[in-house]
Amino acid sequence: MQKILMVCLGNICRSPLAEGILTSKVDSDLVYVDSAGTAAYHVGNLPDKRSIQIAAKHGINIRNQRARKFTEQDFDNFDVIYAMDQSNYKNIKSLARSKEDEIKVKLILNETHPEMNDNVPDPYYGGNEGFQNVYQMLDKACEIIASKL
Numbered sequence: 001m002q003k004i005l006m007v008c009l010g011n012i013c014r015s016p017l018a019e020g021i022l023t024s025k026v027d028s029d030l031v032y033v034d035s036a037g038t039a040a041y042h043v044g045n046l047p048d049k050r051s052i053q054i055a056a057k058h059g060i061n062i063r064n065q066r067a068r069k070f071t072e073q074d075f076d077n078f079d080v081i082y083a084m085d086q087s088n089y090k091n092i093k094s095l096a097r098s099k100e101d102e103i104k105v106k107l108i109l110n111e112t113h114p115e116m117n118d119n120v121p122d123p124y125y126g127g128n129e130g131f132q133n134v135y136q137m138l139d140k141a142c143e144i145i146a147s148k149l
Ligand code: 4NP
Pocket: 008, 009, 010, 011, 012, 013, 014, 015, 037, 041, 122, 123, 124
């Protein structure tokens, strides 16, 4: 079983979408996908309504997800940890206890554009277009991730 963790700041906008999209592209007997946030603001909450809506528009249900905070234990429980942006990436890496932990952390958009270190923009304070844009970016990246699993 390959275990993949998607991480953003609040675990209500970007990483729940990434979790839902990748889950929809893989065999659940072979791949386990989860998500978490580096901050605790929204722990226990449903994904943002706008993420729920854009996912539903593409036939993906993310309403069963609840936000949780990233913990050190996640380094033991997952094989790959995808950060949505450079700030999340640095925050996750700062919790790494070993080189082995560190090499698990990747920027998700480097799957689409290797070594560019692009960020999935935080759509929280913007409008619906931001969520559409994030969806498209994550769909491309997850397609590549799924094709390599
Ligand atoms: P996310 O978006 O990291 O994609 O879940 C955010 C959600 C909430 C906040 C910031 C970003 N916030 O400041 O509450």
